[in-house]
Amino acid sequence: MFSTFTFAPGTGLFQNLADLFSYGDGQFGLWALNSVLYAGLGGFLSTLVSAMAGYALAKYEFRGRSLIFYSILGGVLIPGITLAIPQYLLLSEVGLAGSYLSVLLPIIISPFGIYLSRVYAASAIPTDTVEAARIDGASEFRIFRSIALPLMVPGMVTVFMLQFVGIWNNFLLPFVMLSDQSNYPLTVGLYTLLSKGSGTPALYSLAITGAAVSIIPLIVLMLVLQRFWRLDLLSGGLKG
Amino acid sequence: MTATLTPRTPTTARSRPSRRRRGRSAPYFFLLPALVLFVLFMVVPIIYAAWLSLQTYRIEGGGILGTRVRVFTGLSNYVSALTDPDLLSGFGHLGLYAVIAVPVTLGLALLFALLLDVPAARGTRFSRTAIFIPYAVPGVVAALLWGFLYLPGTSPFSDITNALGLGSIPFLKEPGIFGSMANISIWGGVGFNMIIIFTSLRGIPADIYEAARLDGADERQIALSIKIPLVVPALVLTAIFSLIGALQLYGEPTTLKPMTSIISQTWVPLMTIYKDAFLTDDLPSAAALSVILALGTVVLSAIVLGITNRRTSGARS
Amino acid sequence: MKKNRIVALAATATVTALLVAGCSSGGGSSSPSSATGKVTLKFWSWAPGTDKLVAEWNKSHPDIQVKHTDAGGGDASSAKLLTASRAGNAPDLSAVEYTTLPSLIVAGVPVDLTKDVTAATKKNYAKGTLQQVTFDGHIYGLPQDVGPMALIYRSDILKKYDIAVPTTWDEFGAAAAKVKAADPSATLASLPPDQTGFFAGVATQAGAEWWSIKNGKWTVGIADKASLDVADFFQGLADKGYISTEPILTPAWNAEVNTDKVLSWPSALWAPGVISGVAPATVGKWTMAPLPQWKKGDSAVAYQGGSAVIVTKDSKHTKEAAEFAQWLNASKTGASNLLTISNVYPAAISGQQDATKTAPPALMPKQTDYYSTAAKISSNTIPVTWGPDYNVANTAFGDTLSKAIQDHTSWSQAFKDVQKTVVADMKKSGFKVTN
The missing domain is CATH 1.10.3720.10 (MetI-like)
Structure with missing residues (x-):
């Protein structure tokens, strides 16, 4: 595919793929697994945290509700570039920098995910059902787990999808945080192929092939998840 | 600015949760993980960045190269950013x-x-x-x-x-x-x-x-x-x-x-x-x-x- | 209501503490060093094959184990090292580019290795090479690879057009004109504005000193007479269309090299490896020659690129780290491995001598005198001092010169503007500057 762009002439796609997966004793495979871990686990935790927060913000009235909601929403205004270094310094203080957790923890909080969850919860969970359960003596946690959560699944799938794509493609945070090659996700690994000192040739064709390969799991995931996919939630709060 | 973004909360009057105590602390419980992470990974870094924006690096000490230390500089970073063509x-x-x-x-x-x-x-x-x-x-x-x-x-x-x-x-x-x-x-x-x-x-x-x-x-x-x-x-x-x-x-x-x-x-x-x-x-x-x-x-x-x-x-x- | 809020806040604080405590026991990143005397050193380097070199060391040094990580090269990686160092997490050893070393010293990243460097190590480096890591008489790193400047060119096509290999920049200009005349779609070389290292190198060759230190004060010479002459010279070639100023190492440039439209690359001794990677169709058609000179008969050249290994202040095992760094870069085995496994041009003299016995790079298999020419070139290099704000100069240079080229304004004015930016930045930082 890329040889048509005269980027790696003379070497076919299959040769590139073979080179890619054998580079550095199969590091590419390890990076891919790491990406799956960061995006999968991070996306899952992020979805869960967002769903809980969104449910609370949509279905309860309490002091500070608006303040909390708009503070969190305001988080999208600060670019990640500015936050990465302070986050690194903070996690270093507690001895976490460089670990898997240093990449996982900061990505769990997602203002957009919380916003979507709130909108979805507001429209998908009937207040009457919640009230009825309460009158039957169900605990608040049980109401959330048995009534709210199942109703929110389609919305959570979307949040998971968006978070998964976001984490999969995130470069700067893992680049700043990690200092062990075996923890790298794909983005950082591919960066190290491209970015060498000025006396060392960069591995262009490997990096390009790797970048193309790294998109495939995302597309597969989208095709698989689209059956659950109800993006209605995005506009749920806008009707009327 | 926030009016349009506010999602519609259906039947506002009736959605008020039960007046029992556990009902009142429930939303905070559900919000807790999000709030903790939000404070740790967004609020604290933002405050740190804002505090940092009032500082600058200066060279101190002897030798040709000296050592870089951070000093308070007020709003000068903002002034130079805003006056930068x-x-x-x-x-x-x-x-x-x-x-x-x-x-x-x-x-x-x-x-x-x-x-x-x-x-x-x-x-x-x-x-x-x-x-x-x-x-x-x-x-x-x-x-x-x-x-x-x-x-x-x-x-x-x-x-x-x-x-x-x-x-x-x-x-x-x-x-x-x-x-x-x-x-x-x-x-x-x-x-x-x-x-x-x-x-x-x-x-x-x-x-x-x-x-x-x-x-x-x-x-x-x-x-x-x-x-x-x-x-x-x-x-x-x-x-x-x-x-x-x-x-x-x-x-x-x-x-x-x-x-x-x-x-x-x-x-x-x-x-x-x-x-x-x-x-x-x-x-x-x-x-x-x-x-x-x-x-x-x-x-x-x-x-x-x-x-x-x-x-x-x-x-x- | 109020009470509930306090409870909620208290709960938040508790969970935070638990979370942090629980996690930090799980995934700490502190360097393990047990009481048995066994030491583990962390080492960041981007050179390919470093893992193999490290494995060889680890086999023969069971008490000093090295763990290698490729943290990338380039500017962002130097920021990563700085940030890690500020947090006290820097690896024991790291590869750094010569250009960024001064700014790292200012930030207190490397330790002074003067006392740890042995006489044998010093003897294995040319004076100019060691000077690249020496400031105020202190040695801050072990040179790993160097990039003495050289010209690689398409010998087949220049021969076809009957163009002699240029030995001076005037001849280079004349050759560029001939190439244009012979094939208007081809160009002798592209010298784009973002190649700060190239322009700094040829200016140094002309006698300029972009940074110099005298009596404890800095002098910036990006706009000194020699540099401005260099600017005028290359602007002359570009204005006449003899050379291109399009960016290099882009897909477009690579395609042009592959299709015989770019006929030379004035850069440094590492160039053959790069071209082999981006233009495999041209392998075997290149030759390396000494870089053209400003004055006929001169032979000294500057450096472009290259890197050294530093030991950081965060290392608890400076002595062991220094020992490894010297083995890797200045020992006979190490320097030879750098040549054959990492495919870089070693900084150590022994490695450069070994090179003369090995086959020429794949790009020019028939040029059997490649490495003896290379050794001759590197025996006569001009020591360069990089300033503590090289990165500021680098971005300013690329941006300012690009603008001058687009707006068809004077290159030498661009050099003067860069000079102004660099001087202002140094003064703002608190350096003593004579300009």
Whole structure:
């Protein structure tokens, strides 16, 4: 595919793929697994945290509700570039920098995910059902787990999808945080192929092939998840 | 600014939870993980960055090189950021890019959504997924691939115009660069925004159209005079998010930078922030610029919301 | 209500503490060093094959184990090292580019290795090489690879057009004109504005000193007479269309090299490896020659690129780290491995001598005198002092010169503007500057 762009002439796609997966004793495979871990686990935790927060913000009235909601929403205004270094310094203080957790923890909080969850919860969970359960003596946690959560699944799938794509493609945070090659996700690994000192040739064709390969799991995931996919939630709060 | 973003809470009066104590602490319990993480990984870093923006690095001590120490400097980082002509031209570039990218993205998203909403439309699920897939391609990879298609030496488009004797297309020169840049982000943005608008369209009760059809209106007239006015709130939402996204333009120009000398290291504000934070080791200056950018975004969003709110509320009354 | 809020806040604080405590026991990143005397050193380097070199060391040094990580090269990686160092997490050893070393010293990243460097190590480096890591008489790193400047060119095509290999820059200009005349779609070379290292190198060759230190004060010479002459010279070639100023190492440039439209690359001794990677169609058609000179008969050249290994202040095992760094870069085995496994041009003299016995790079298999020419070139290099704000100069240079080229304004004015930016930045930082 890329040889048509005269980027790696003379070497076919299959040769590139073979080179890619054998580079550095199969590091590419390890990076891919790491990406799956960061995006999968991070996306899952992020979805869960967002769903809980969104449910609370949509279905309860309490002091500070608006303040909390708009503070969190305001988080999208600060670019990640500015936050990465302070986050690194903070996690270093507690001895976490460089670990898997240093990449996982900061990505769990997602203002957009919380916003979507709130909108979805507001429209998908009937207040009457919640009230009825309460009158039957169900605990608040049980109401959330048995009534709210199942109703929110389609919305959570979307949040998971968006978070998964976001984490999969995130470069700067893992680049700043990690200092062990075996923890790298794909983005950082591919960066190290491209970015060498000025006396060392960069591995262009490997990096390009790797970048193309790294998109495939995302597309597969989208095709698989689209059956659950109800993006209605995005506009749920806008009707009327 | 927040009125339109507030999701509708149905039956506000009755949704008040039970007056028992555990009911009252429940929302805090559900919010706890989010709040803890929000404070740790956003509030604290933001406060740190804001505090850092009031400092600067100075050389102290003997020797030729001395040692760099951080000292308090007040607002001087803000002054030098705001008086830097590069920042102004950066916002200029951003403006030209946004003027193309935001309306085209929203226009195409609206068009596709309306087309998918026509009752006779077939294969909507497939089309919806196909239009959405570019969103999954990372901006950097998309920019790299588009770079091939833009560069005079490798562009198939320029091959064609060259063969016709027209010379190569100046994709990477001014003013073409703004269109080229917008094009890269439009692909990813259209699908995302289309879904928002499409689902909003699906929420409109079908009987509204029936009346119009009985009056002899065709699908185009229905789209223009009924559907579009009804999805204005969704359009406002997508506009705000697109605007925030446009202001944080960074990946595409950074990827194209090595391919053309027209993109400087301070071409857009976020590239300047990156330069300060990662190239010239001036985090305080990067922090000051980030604060300026964030405040600018708030003001701009408020203006957009203010205008649209007045319009929609005027329309309602 | 108020009470509930306090409870909620208290709960938040508790969970935070638990979270942090629980996690930090799980995934700490502190360097393990047990009481048994066994030491583990962390080492960041981007050179390919470093893992193999490290494995060889680890096999013969069971008490000093090295753990290698590729943290990338380039500017962002230097920021990563700085950030890690500020947090006290820097690896024991790291590869750094010569250009960024001064800014790292200012930030207190490397330790002074003067006392740890043995006489044998010093003897294995040319004076100019060691000077690249020496400031104020203190040695801050072990040179790993060097990039003495050289010209690689398409011998087949220059021969076809009957163009002699240029030995001076005037001849280079004349050759560029001939190439244009012979094939208007080809160019002798592209010298784009973002190649700060190239322009700094040829200016140094002309006698310029972009940074110099005298009596404890800095002098910036980006706009000194020699540099401005260099600017005028290359602007002359570019204005006449003899050379290109399009960016290099882009897909377009690579395609042009592959299709015989770019006929030379004035850069440094590492160039053959890069071209082999991006333009495999041209392998076997290149030759390396000494870089053209400003004055006929001169032979000294400057450096472009290259890197050294530093030991950071965060290392608890400076002595062991210094021992490894010297083995890797200045020992006979190490320098030879750098040549054959990492494919870089070693900084150590022994490695450069070994090179003369090995086959020439794949790009020019028939040029059997490649490495003896290389050794001759590197025996006569001009020591360069990089300033503590090289990165500021680098971005300013690329941006300012690009603008001058687009607006068709004077290159030497661009050099003067860069000078102004760099001086202002140094003064703002608190350096003593004579300009």
